[in-house]
Amino acid sequence: MDKQQCVIVGAGVIGLSIARELARRGFETLVVESAHSIGTGTSSRNSEVIHAGLYYPQGSLKARFCVSGRRALYAYCEERGIAHRCCGKLIVATNPGQRDHLERILASAHAAGVEDLRLLSAAEARQLEPELHCAAALHSPSTGILDSHAYMLSLRGDAEAAGATFAFNTTVNRLWRADDGIELAFDAQTTPTLRAALLINAAGLNAQALALSMDAMPAHAVPRIHYAKGNYFTLAGRSPFSQLIYPVPEDGGLGIHLTLDLQGRARFGPDVEWVSAPNYDVDPARAALFAPAIRSYWPSLPDGALLPAYAGVRPKLGGPGAAAVDFVIASPADHGIVGLIHLFGFESPGLTGSLAIGEHVAALAEASLAA
Numbered sequence: 140m141d142k143q144q145c146v147i148v149g150a151g152v153i154g155l156s157i158a159r160e161l162a163r164r165g166f167e168t169l170v171v172e173s174a175h176s177i178g179t180g181t182s183s184r185n186s187e188v189i190h191a192g193l194y195y196p197q198g199s200l201k202a203r204f205c206v207s208g209r210r211a212l213y214a215y216c217e218e219r220g221i222a223h224r225c226c227g228k229l230i231v232a233t234n235p236g237q238r239d240h241l242e243r244i245l246a247s248a249h250a251a252g253v254e255d256l257r258l259l260s261a262a263e264a265r266q267l268e269p270e271l272h273c274a275a276a277l278h279s280p281s282t283g284i285l286d287s288h289a290y291m292l293s294l295r296g297d298a299e300a301a302g303a304t305f306a307f308n309t310t311v312n313r314l315w316r317a318d319d320g321i322e323l324a325f326d327a328q329t330t331p332t333l334r335a336a337l338l339i340n341a342a343g344l345n346a347q348a349l350a351l352s353m354d355a356m357p358a359h360a361v362p363r364i365h366y367a368k369g370n371y372f373t374l375a376g377r378s379p380f381s382q383l384i385y386p387v388p389e390d391g392g393l394g395i396h397l398t399l400d401l402q403g404r405a406r407f408g409p410d411v412e413w414v415s416a417p418n419y420d421v422d423p424a425r426a427a428l429f430a431p432a433i434r435s436y437w438p439s440l441p442d443g444a445l446l447p448a449y450a451g452v453r454p455k456l457g458g459p460g461a462a463a464v465d466f467v468i469a470s471p472a473d474h475g476i477v478g479l480i481h482l483f484g485f486e487s488p489g490l491t492g493s494l495a496i497g498e499h500v501a502a503l504a505e506a507s508l509a510a
């Protein structure tokens with residue numbers, strides 16, 4: 140049987156960042172990806188927002204990775220010439236009753252180490268964005284946007300330059316526990332053909348299924364996945380705003396917000412549509428649900444201006460109505476299987492946090508290989 144030191148399953152932004160970090164630390168690293176290329180899963184179906192880290196509970200992995208990952212990501216984009224823009228964001232209370240909510244976000248953001256937020260009156264917010272309707276707003280100057288594809292290409296380049304290799308069009312279909320690592324079978328194989336001293340499961344929406352393909356994996360160490368689809372609509376015509384505009388968050392998501400791409404085009408979404416299995420169709424009829432939500436902060440949205448765009452699916456660890464759940468990094472201390480690390484529930488802010496996540500997981504991997 141062939142042997143490999145580190146195998147990463149999944150070449151999304153998380154797998155790529157981990158591969159870059161492991162290869163740079165001198166580990167023999169192989170990335171296995173079902174698709175023909177990097178970043179074709181959730182990593183290419185998101186808002187491309189560099190989040191400031193406003194909503195996550197103090198001490199959570201999401202708060203930690205978002206704040207340190209955001210700083211690292213801006214620095215990385217600068218250094219590598221990756222298109223990005225620190226355009227800022229306004230979170231708006233669309234009625235006076237939501238002002239308390241803004242104050243709670245402000246307090247939790249401060250506790251998580253985000254110091255640059257400012258509470259604005261309606262008049263101050265309108266000075267920044269004249270078309271905005273609101274009772275008050277929170278201004279986050281360090282929120283931005285980036286070209287996530289250029290970023291992922293750069294991560295792949297770094298990983299390959301440090302010696303990592305990639306196998307595309309290849310699916311890991313089953314895992315086995317072995318005395319000295321983890322054994323894998325690919326595609327239609329029914330017996331293992333590769334042994335990895337360390338395997339990192341960064342398979343995104345498929346991470347739970349891959350974890351449970353191993354008979355020895357204790358089921359309690361694999362949190363149930365719930366799929367929260369997010370649909371996007373683009374705006375026909377020019378964007379009325381120069382910053383990102385968010386309502387106060389709702390159950391399962393951040394509310395139907397406006398984000399911009401690097402060309403300045405506006406898109407609205409993602410909403411939250413719970414689905415039993417991932418699918419990426421956007422039902423044009425959902426525009427009727429988007430319009431009133433958008434008009435609560437932009438009353439001048441013209442009729443017929445919303446065009447169906449694309450959808451992504453969040454790998455949630457809590458279902459409808461459940462409190463937000465943190466990222467889960469299941470290491471040997473959690474499941475008892477040496478040489479195996481699973482990443483579960485890497486929804487937002489996974490893109491923002493990716494460099495910090497890569498470093499954290501590579502350090503865990505290094506400790507596991509040294510043990």
Ligand SMILES: Cc1cc2nc3c(=O)[nH]c(=O)nc-3n(C[C@H](O)[C@H](O)[C@H](O)COP(=O)(O)OP(=O)(O)OC[C@H]3O[C@@H](n4cnc5c(N)ncnc54)[C@H](O)[C@@H]3O)c2cc1C
Nearest residue numbers: 149151153173180181182185186188311343369489490491
């Ligand atoms: C609607 C939406 C909006 C978002 N907006 C933002 C945002 O603005 N900012 C932000 O910071 N984050 C955002 N996120 C979160 C961010 O997109 C994710 O955290 C991140 O992309 C997750 O990357 P990943 O590598 O874990 O998953 P993926 O990109 O899904 O990568 C997993 C890869 O594993 C491969 N794979 C799966 N199973 C196997 C297997 N058995 N064998 C081989 N390969 C396999 C898949 O083909 C896939 O390429 C958003 C997410 C969604 C859904």
